[in-house]
Amino acid sequence: MAISILSKTSRHRQSPLTLRRLASPSQAIVLLLAIALLPTRAVPQTSAASQFDIQAVYLFNFAKFVRWPPAPDSGPVTICVAGDKKYNDILAHVVKGEQIDSRPVLARSIQTPDDEAGCGIVFVSASAKDRLAPLLAATTGKPILTVSDIPGFLDHGGMIQFEVIANRVRFAVNLRPTVPSGISLSSELLKVAVTVTGAPTSGGTQ
Numbered sequence: 001m002a003i004s005i006l007s008k009t010s011r012h013r014q015s016p017l018t019l020r021r022l023a024s025p026s027q028a029i030v031l032l033l034a035i036a037l038l039p040t041r042a043v044p045q046t047s048a049a050s051q052f053d054i055q056a057v058y059l060f061n062f063a064k065f066v067r068w069p070p071a072p073d074s075g076p077v078t079i080c081v082a083g084d085k086k087y088n089d090i091l092a093h094v095v096k097g098e099q100i101d102s103r104p105v106l107a108r109s110i111q112t113p114d115d116e117a118g119c120g121i122v123f124v125s126a127s128a129k130d131r132l133a134p135l136l137a138a139t140t141g142k143p144i145l146t147v148s149d150i151p152g153f154l155d156h157g158g159m160i161q162f163e164v165i166a167n168r169v170r171f172a173v174n175l176r177p178t179v180p181s182g183i184s185l186s187s188e189l190l191k192v193a194v195t196v197t198g199a200p201t202s203g204g205t206q
Helices: 005-009 024-035 052-065 084-097 128-139 185-194
Strands: 001-005 019-020 079-080 103-110 121-125 145-148 160-165 167-175
Touching: 019 079, 052 079, 052 084, 052 121, 052 167, 052 185, 079 084, 079 128, 084 103, 121 128, 128 145, 128 160, 167 185
Parallel strands: 079 103, 079 121, 121 145, 145 160
Antiparallel strands: 001 019, 160 167
16 A cells, blocks of 8 residues: 555645555564664654654554564554553554454553553553653553654663654664563564664563
């Protein structure tokens, strides 16, 4: 399915970059590399992709490179967002109608650690920085991929942190908390990260 990042995330902006979402891991890696090269601006009303837009597409594609422990049922892949409502709205538009391994992908806004039940990915936005500690603590030992754009997130035990480098959104990975969580990240995803902290262990990467 060929899409434009911004035509998928906003009715008011158009993007010059058209990307293709495909199931093949190698093709998905190409997509992530393309996203990493997309210039970003902090102001959503511009014609360039906003940081929120790009991070939302990243989050959707991260789900293709996570292996969660076997579950009793194969319910939806739920990406939860703590923080600004507008970010959840953008993500909901990105994942609308999408599937991963025949599982529907959903976006859900959360406010408290109790809301994290059923989340496969939890993104803590900078606007929820004051709630970072309890939100992150509630994921410890649970099969939840934690992501944030808060500086120092990996030092607090987070797994993936967005960074803006040369006006482009990239990401760094901390493998240590993935081990007790029971999830694993594809080695292909790690190749795209700007840095990877923590040596891969058996079961730590695919």
